[in-house]
Amino acid sequence: MNKKKHRKPQFRESGFRILTTFFGIVLAVFILALLIGVITHTTPNALLTSLVSSEIRFAIRLSLVTSAISTLICIVLSVPAAYALARYNFWGKNILNTILDAPLALPPLVAGVGLLILFGTTAFGKNLADAGIKFVFTPQGIVLAQFFVNMPFMFRVLRSTFQGINPRYEYVAQTLGSTEAGVFWRVTLPMAGNGLVAGAIITWCRGIGEFGAALMVAGATRMQTETLPISLYLNMSCGELPLAIAAATILIVISLVSLFIFEKFSGFARVF
Amino acid sequence: MKKTRKMWLVLALLLSAFFVYAEGQTETESIMVYCGAGMRKPMDEIGMIFQEKYGVEVKYNYAGSNALLSQMELTKEGDAYMPGATMYIEIAAEKGFVDSQKLICYHIPVITVPKGNPANITCLKDFTKPNVKLIWGDPDVAAIGKTGKKILEKNGIYDEVWTNVVATLPTMNEVMMQIAMGQADATINWWDTVKAVENIEVIEIPAEQNSIKIIPIGVTTFTKNPETAAEFVDFCASDEGKSIFRKHGFITYPSPEYENQ
Numbered sequence: 001m002n003k004k005k006h007r008k009p010q011f012r013e014s015g016f017r018i019l020t021t022f023f024g025i026v027l028a029v030f031i032l033a034l035l036i037g038v039i040t041h042t043t044p045n046a047l048l049t050s051l052v053s054s055e056i057r058f059a060i061r062l063s064l065v066t067s068a069i070s071t072l073i074c075i076v077l078s079v080p081a082a083y084a085l086a087r088y089n090f091w092g093k094n095i096l097n098t099i100l101d102a103p104l105a106l107p108p109l110v111a112g113v114g115l116l117i118l119f120g121t122t123a124f125g126k127n128l129a130d131a132g133i134k135f136v137f138t139p140q141g142i143v144l145a146q147f148f149v150n151m152p153f154m155f156r157v158l159r160s161t162f163q164g165i166n167p168r169y170e171y172v173a174q175t176l177g178s179t180e181a182g183v184f185w186r187v188t189l190p191m192a193g194n195g196l197v198a199g200a201i202i203t204w205c206r207g208i209g210e211f212g213a214a215l216m217v218a219g220a221t222r223m224q225t226e227t228l229p230i231s232l233y234l235n236m237s238c239g240e241l242p243l244a245i246a247a248a249t250i251l252i253v254i255s256l257v258s259l260f261i262f263e264k265f266s267g268f269a270r271v272f
Numbered sequence: 273m274k275k276t277r278k279m280w281l282v283l284a285l286l287l288s289a290f291f292v293y294a295e296g297q298t299e300t301e302s303i304m305v306y307c308g309a310g311m312r313k314p315m316d317e318i319g320m321i322f323q324e325k326y327g328v329e330v331k332y333n334y335a336g337s338n339a340l341l342s343q344m345e346l347t348k349e350g351d352a353y354m355p356g357a358t359m360y361i362e363i364a365a366e367k368g369f370v371d372s373q374k375l376i377c378y379h380i381p382v383i384t385v386p387k388g389n390p391a392n393i394t395c396l397k398d399f400t401k402p403n404v405k406l407i408w409g410d411p412d413v414a415a416i417g418k419t420g421k422k423i424l425e426k427n428g429i430y431d432e433v434w435t436n437v438v439a440t441l442p443t444m445n446e447v448m449m450q451i452a453m454g455q456a457d458a459t460i461n462w463w464d465t466v467k468a469v470e471n472i473e474v475i476e477i478p479a480e481q482n483s484i485k486i487i488p489i490g491v492t493t494f495t496k497n498p499e500t501a502a503e504f505v506d507f508c509a510s511d512e513g514k515s516i517f518r519k520h521g522f523i524t525y526p527s528p529e530y531e532n533q
Contacts, residue, residue: 015276015279016279019279116453116455117453120453120454120455121453121454121455136455137407137438137439137455137456215441215442215446216446218439219407219438219439219440219441219446219450220410220439220440220441220442221438221439221440222410222440224439225439233442234410234412234413234442236339236342237335237336237338237339237342237410237412237413237442238338238339238342238410238412238413239338239341239342239345240412241342241345241346
């Protein structure tokens with residue numbers, strides 16, 4: 001032991017270091033085994049045939065479109081809300097923060113029941129439906145579910161992004177004659193670019209994977225409200241394994257690519 | 273070196289905890305039964321009585337009949353299979369998962385509407401009225417989804433009715449929830465599944481228009497406890513087992529009323 005005393009601590013061969021790294025590797029192997037197991041469960045040929053089947057192509061298209069729309073809505077509504085809660089102090093701010101984060105902790109099934117009750121059974125929902133804005137059993141319902149469940153991700157990433165921007169930039173811009181809204185538009189928002197991209201990616205990716213709430217509100221009608229996760233579930237339930245694996249494979253690819261982009265852009269912005 | 277010793281201690285503790293857990297798992301004998309979700313109530317009770325009598329714990333895996341088939345195909349484990357209709361046990365037999373069956377009781381489809389019957393449904397023909405909103409169990413996943421579809425075909429109204437189906441859902445539980453919340457005007461479901469659900473009304477389908485199924489049970493070919501599994505199947509098919517099904521509102525096999533179905 002004494003001989004090693006002068007060595008730098010990070011080069012010491014400690015059992016603890018080996019043990020903790022070992023745990024990390026075990027977890028990584030577990031995750032990789034799972035992902036590879038899914039992708040290699042069927043033959044590449046069967047996978048390709050399933051990928052180009054009309055059902056899977058429909059599911060891919062519906063997932064991409066609904067999640068893009070729900071992400072856009074998340075951005076539009078979260079940007080002002082996140083800015084206000086990052087910059088201003090007001091009575092009830094903590095409570096407001098907690099409420100806005102709540103869907104994150106809520107099981108998606110609970111969110112689904114809530115959305116179904118609000119938009120399916122109340123006078124508010126029925127009036128909307130009479131006006132032609134239907135959510136129950138429609139693709140719009142998928143967008144609604146994705147929006148509600150994933151809004152906190154966008155909101156939290158943006159809030160921490162805005163918090164990380166030094167307000168002095170805004171003060172300086174204001175002393176140079178810009179209005180508050182002008183400063184936000186021309187100084188703060190461009191500086192929040194990376195956070196915006198990171199938030200959009202994680203919201204979009206989670207939107208593609210949204211299952212529980214969407215199932216409750218929009219149903220699981222084949223070729224109508226069949227997103228990738230719903231297609232995975234339906235085909236798993238009726239023994240169409242190749243189709244299920246195809247849907248799972250696409251979901252894995254989308255998740256890994258988004259995670260990679262998210263890590264690249266997120267910087268100091270963190271979801272949790 | 274003390275650190276390493278502590279670490280070994282932690283590892284040893286973890287390992288011993290694992291072995292104690294594994295030991296506990298094998299202590300009591302148990303069998304696993306794949307069971308259609310609609311038979312949950314009587315089968316839970318039968319499982320409890322079977323455990324008291326034979327000292328064997330019965331673990332159930334409840335899901336849609338077809339979903340259970342894919343689980344069997346993937347895992348090749350479990351001791352008995354009880355789907356919602358004989359058709360599924362025949363598919364299982366074709367695939368070599370089951371080689372015998374016993375018939376337990378009838379599964380009778382009925383029309384189900386939300387309380388108050390908003391669309392004034394009185395018979396199958398009313399499903400074809402314009403603006404009637406129907407929901408359905410996914411025909412490829414749920415037994416009643418497929419049976420309901422066959423009933424429509426039998427009555428020659430499938431094409432007309434199917435245009436009124438606004439959504440399909442993977443299990444009948446989801447369908448019943450949507451009906452009870454008034455999100456659709458009607459569906460077809462098993463009588464024994466819906467009779468206890470609140471906020472719904474039931475309309476019978478005349479026998480000549482209906483397609484009544486029989487619930488079977490069979491021992492799997494990959495069971496590791498063939499004797500216990502056979503005992504369990506016999507117990508379900510015994511008078512005592514069937515009386516539990518009757519208690520829960522099922523009509524047990526054979527019954528003169530439905531003999532010709």
